[in-house]
Amino acid sequence: MGGTPELRGHRVVVAGAERAARHAVARCRALGADVTPAVAPSSLATLDPALRRASLVVAVDDGNPGWDILPALCRERRILLVRERPAPDAGSVTLVGGGPGAADLVTVRGAEALARADVVFYDRLGPYGTVAGLAPGAELVDVGKLPGHHKVPQLLIERLVVEAALAGKSVVRLKGGDPFVFGRGGEEVAACVAAGISVTVVPGITSAVSVPGAAGIPVTHRGVSRMFTVASGHQPFSEAELEHLAGLGGTIVVLMGVGTLPQTVGGLLRHGLDPATPAAIVERGFSDTQRSTVARIDGLVVAAGLAGCTSPAVVVIGDVVAVGADAAAELAGYAPAGARR
Template sequence: MPGSVALIGGGPGAADLMTVRALRLLDQADVVYYDRLAPTDELAAWAPRARLVDVGKRPGHHRVPQEEINRLLVASARSGLRVVRLKGGDPFVFGRGSEEVSACRDAGIEVSVVPGITSAVSAPAAAGIPVTARGLSTSFTVITGHDPLSERALAALAHLGGTTVVLMGMGTLGHTAAGLVRHGMSPETPAGLVERGCTPDQRVCIAPLGRILLASAMAGIASPAVLVIGEVVRLAPGAEQRLRDLVQSA
């Protein structure tokens, strides 16, 4: 009999933010294909009978191409195994989850999706930044900064309003910040970077948009980090004082 595939979102990285359903499926798994940003410190205990396979991508290095991951999922399920594909965050938020689901469905493999807490919301929240707040922002936009944004996209974002959240954007941070300012967003717009949100290694950097690149470099902020742009950043503890100090020193 063919096996099955469960596509699991592991949340932002903290083990205790995994869902009950995710843990149950891991306990039943025969093989787990996991990503770099998935919570893995306790993976051997969560999946005691499973073979654990690291297929994670790193910045600038895709050790296992997506097509090969799709093939592994299908082949393992066809051999009768209960397969778990464990991803960080939510598998349908810039996680290529839809591609893996399509590959399984096209092959006639039973596939289910277990949502995870996306870092687009949880990382800012862990830093005290709500993505929406009455009187400040009634909407938020989530984009990927993996590749430099086009001038058209930057122009649209600069005038969209609300809160902008950028995932995987450390490598393009300077391009994004400068482009938004160039297209009309105030350089004094509050911006925050949350590195390794929801983990013991979490760090937060807050600065006006026009100085966020310099501030992040001085603080040594590195990937993975979530960028938040908008007035809601002022609600983070100590943000107002930090922003005032940087504006006055400019």
């Protein structure tokens, strides 16, 4: 991983036992610094030339009182001193919900977990394009899935995560959206618990709500819809599921539903959904290429084909789409075809 230029050209001394200081060493190197580790206070005498040339000393609290001399040395030599917590001794796993894709929608807690990570296993959804900046110094492992193709099977992902934690590493499993909304987070937690590994879950902003919102579509709206149902379209719905969805009312949000759109739409219409119901497909939410395709439900499949809609996308079905479409029409000066006012 190439270092970003924040510390390029600077000499940094990281003071602390090797294991406790490993995060600080990796992070400073990832930021481009010339790093000299000092693993014990006794090494300071031999590091004197490095200290004289250093512009920064990172003191890691490893419990050794011998480092108490550092503040005086840094004052004497006019070197900036910063203090840092030690990296944990035992391995652990943190499941982080990365949100819908924008790096600034990762929660503060999630960003802190990434900053402390030794290794990050990440998907193609969420903020995968900026993971190097969120986890400087960490080993980055792409285990992302593409529609119809899982280059790293789920059981292998779980095994890799567990093995890294058992090796004593701080592991982050970075997932798009929220780990427990069709993210198989429960399976990964179960694998960690079975191996006796400490595991923490950091919630994320689910695309089921945020992506429609980014397109101006509220999943609930006073006087229009007081409920919403989130479903996975990864596999075709059963007839019983389609009947239930068609009769439930409110808003239907389908994730991973582009590939099964014809079956979903056909089944909802077959089970009595009003053909004039507004619907939308919002592609690549929160990206520079975000796009919405709006139509009546009975014309959605044709509209999606003409527009060339592809994953990742969120399908929204219900009268709330017209609420959002009206707002978009007022701003853009046009009325989307098929959107009911």
